[in-house]
Amino acid sequence: MHRVIEKIKGGLVVSCQAYPGEPLRHPETMAQMAMAAVEGGAVGIRCQGLADIAAIKGRVKVPVIGIWKEGDEGVYITPTLRHARCCVASGADIVALDATGRPRPDGLSYADTIRALHDEGVITMADCGSFSDAKRAVEAGTDIISTTLSGYTGDREKTDGPDFELLVQMVKAFPDVPVLCEGRIHTPDQLHRVMECGAWAAVVGTAITHPTTITRWFAASL
Numbered sequence: 001m002h003r004v005i006e007k008i009k010g011g012l013v014v015s016c017q018a019y020p021g022e023p024l025r026h027p028e029t030m031a032q033m034a035m036a037a038v039e040g041g042a043v044g045i046r047c048q049g050l051a052d053i054a055a056i057k058g059r060v061k062v063p064v065i066g067i068w069k070e071g072d073e074g075v076y077i078t079p080t081l082r083h084a085r086c087c088v089a090s091g092a093d094i095v096a097l098d099a100t101g102r103p104r105p106d107g108l109s110y111a112d113t114i115r116a117l118h119d120e121g122v123i124t125m126a127d128c129g130s131f132s133d134a135k136r137a138v139e140a141g142t143d144i145i146s147t148t149l150s151g152y153t154g155d156r157e158k159t160d161g162p163d164f165e166l167l168v169q170m171v172k173a174f175p176d177v178p179v180l181c182e183g184r185i186h187t188p189d190q191l192h193r194v195m196e197c198g199a200w201a202a203v204v205g206t207a208i209t210h211p212t213t214i215t216r217w218f219a220a221s222l
């Protein structure tokens with residue numbers, strides 16, 4: 001087991017992302033957000049885009065999970081080998097990639113991509129939308145598997161909270177692979193339950209670092 005994966009065991013990873021056109025979309029702002037999350041107890045940071053990865057890596061000591069999103073449909077989370085390599089060059093300790101079987105823009109399969117990255121010593125995390133994605137990812141030798149894309153690929157229903165069912169399936173089927181739960185963890189109680197289900201660690205984004213959505217949750221109750 002890589003030391004960097006051991007470091008996030010049992011902990012909360014905070015995803016610091018602002019979307020195109022949003023007021024907080026600035027690397028320095030995301031770096032400040034990441035530092036604030038670490039002060040609150042985050043054991044790792046997940047972040048998007050080369051500038052944000054570089055800014056955050058320079059400011060926090062915890063492991064940084066880097067992604068580079070391009071577009072918002074099909075395979076958009078670190079869609080190609082080139083995107084993954086750029087995340088590493090920007091300072092990511094772990095690179096997360098779309099692990100679905102959908103066609104990738106560079107024509108490589110997920111397994112080809114992981115093979116190349118492993119040859120280069122890169123630690124990888126598979127963003128899965130279904131159990132078969134997780135199986136593909138484990139067979140490809142991915143270091144970490146995660147529920148990140150559950151509810152977003154058409155394979156599984158978008159649950160209100162995290163996809164506990166998929167999490168438990170993954171934990172049971174792959175006891176030797178660290179399984180992260182990511183996506184729609186909105187409360188400390190949900191986080192607690194996720195860890196009870198056997199997650200290696202959990203990633204929380206929106207509920208901690210997306211004030212526009214949090215404001216909407218409150219505003220909707222008026």
Ligand SMILES: CC(=O)N[C@H](C=O)[C@@H](O)[C@H](O)[C@H](O)COP(=O)(O)O
Binds near residue numbers: 015
């Ligand atoms: C589906 C997709 O593109 N997920 C993205 C992955 O990086 C982010 O938009 C999410 O914020 C992240 O996964 C954390 O999840 P949540 O914000 O629900 O806590």
